[in-house]
Amino acid sequence: MTTETFRAPLAERALSERVRAVPPSGIRRFFDILATMDDVISLGVGEPDFDTPPTIVEAGVASLRRGRTHYTSNFGTIELRRALSDHLERRYGVRYDPATEILITVGASEAVDLALRATCDPGDEVVLHEPSYVAYVPAVVFAGGVVRHVATRLQDDFALDPSAVEAAITPRTKALFLGYPCNPTGAVLPVDVQDELAAIAVRHDLLVYSDEIYDRLAYGTYRHRAMSALPGMRERTILVGGFSKAYAMTGWRVGWLCAPAAILEGIVKVHQYGIMSAPTVAQDAALTALLEGETEVERMRAAYDGRRRLLVDGFNAIGLRTFEPRGAFYAFPLITSTGLDSETFAQRLLEEEHVAVVPGGAFGPSGEGHVRACYATSEEELREALERIERFVERCRAEG
Numbered sequence: 001m002t003t004e005t006f007r008a009p010l011a012e013r014a015l016s017e018r019v020r021a022v023p024p025s026g027i028r029r030f031f032d033i034l035a036t037m038d039d040v041i042s043l044g045v046g047e048p049d050f051d052t053p054p055t056i057v058e059a060g061v062a063s064l065r066r067g068r069t070h071y072t073s074n075f076g077t078i079e080l081r082r083a084l085s086d087h088l089e090r091r092y093g094v095r096y097d098p099a100t101e102i103l104i105t106v107g108a109s110e111a112v113d114l115a116l117r118a119t120c121d122p123g124d125e126v127v128l129h130e131p132s133y134v135a136y137v138p139a140v141v142f143a144g145g146v147v148r149h150v151a152t153r154l155q156d157d158f159a160l161d162p163s164a165v166e167a168a169i170t171p172r173t174k175a176l177f178l179g180y181p182c183n184p185t186g187a188v189l190p191v192d193v194q195d196e197l198a199a200i201a202v203r204h205d206l207l208v209y210s211d212e213i214y215d216r217l218a219y220g221t222y223r224h225r226a227m228s229a230l231p232g233m234r235e236r237t238i239l240v241g242g243f244s245k246a247y248a249m250t251g252w253r254v255g256w257l258c259a260p261a262a263i264l265e266g267i268v269k270v271h272q273y274g275i276m277s278a279p280t281v282a283q284d285a286a287l288t289a290l291l292e293g294e295t296e297v298e299r300m301r302a303a304y305d306g307r308r309r310l311l312v313d314g315f316n317a318i319g320l321r322t323f324e325p326r327g328a329f330y331a332f333p334l335i336t337s338t339g340l341d342s343e344t345f346a347q348r349l350l351e352e353e354h355v356a357v358v359p360g361g362a363f364g365p366s367g368e369g370h371v372r373a374c375y376a377t378s379e380e381e382l383r384e385a386l387e388r389i390e391r392f393v394e395r396c397r398a399e400g
């Protein structure tokens with residue numbers, strides 16, 4: 001007689017443990033509700049309200065008309081890699097060889113995923129600040145790595161404390177993950193903190209993933225420095241960037257990854273077998289963005305800067321304490337004075353006043369008590385959103 005071992009139905013076994021370990025996105029649910037409603041002001045999605053500037057669009061159209069409808073090199077077009085190499089050298093003083101050290105990717109999203117999958121072995125620890133971009137933890141987990149969180153808090157202006165980073169390092173730590181300017185807090189890395197983080201990476205011989213997709217969206221006196229431009233960092237940094245935010249090109253799906261040749265060689269393997277090459281039309285448009293888009297970047301940045309002040313001042317006036325963001329395009333108000341948790345706040349605000357924001361807990365445990373509001377939205381809509389939020393907050397406070 002055979003003894004049959006019990007097996008759960010396939011539907012329950014199909015997904016890998018890694019995939020099951022990642023909860024569904026806390027943000028998606030809100031967008032599903034939002035899609036069923038009219039008259040919603042969305043401060044939820046992290047993307048520019050501007051359309052891609054016309055010269056960039058025309059470059060894409062011209063590319064298609066020229067018959068550029070085929071694959072490119074796995075690395076991306078050499079023209080775009082050369083232009084990017086010049087761009088990074090001019091802006092940050094760090095030189096990457098266009099032939100061997102630059103990869104054009106399907107957005108910064110693919111670049112983050114590739115960086116992790118190409119470098120993490122099972123159990124490798126990655127030290128990551130939180131609250132931070134929702135895709136970082138899943139990228140580490142899907143790659144088999146383990147996240148070691150370092151909290152940042154409103155009372156410290158969401159500054160990353162280098163000594164807390166160092167305390168999170170263990171013999172299993174492979175890498176430090178930095179996403180600055182930060183989505184969702186808008187915090188940046190001050191010069192001294194960035195220098196200390198670089199020194200820690202060198203001292204512990206760590207790899208550093210640096211997602212600098214918001215490098216061009218910096219306000220006030222803050223001047224972005226590429227992590228790889230710091231002493232001892234080029235050889236250990238995987239630099240990620242993209243066109244989505246600065247050039248209003250989210251839908252084109254084009255970004256980049258720069259790393260020393262020996263590391264990039266391995267990363268390209270993962271990209272080549274999984275993706276082949278980034279969309280050709282998007283690469284051609286991105287080339288024009290780099291070569292001719294500067295005035296447009298500055299025009300949009302200046303607009304975000306004005307909206308930033310409007311929204312931050314507005315939140316503070318309502319009594320929702322808000323840290324002044326120095327980069328990206330998000331405000332991260334504290335909403336605990338309403339007596340609600342961030343999820344309930346976001347859900348009720350959407351249902352009662354038709355304003356969409358993202359619960360802060362989606363970005364890590366220290367995000368609880370906050371919500372994220374994206375100010376890449378017209379001033380008119382921001383003013384209207386503030387009125388609705390004020391009405392909602394007063395109602396919550398009256399409910400006690």
Ligand SMILES: Cc1ncc(COP(=O)(O)O)c(C=O)c1O
Nearest residue numbers: 046107108109133183242244255
């Ligand atoms: C910090 C951060 N990194 C990466 C991305 C993804 O950008 P892309 O559109 O280039 O994939 C986003 C998008 O919101 C982001 O906020």
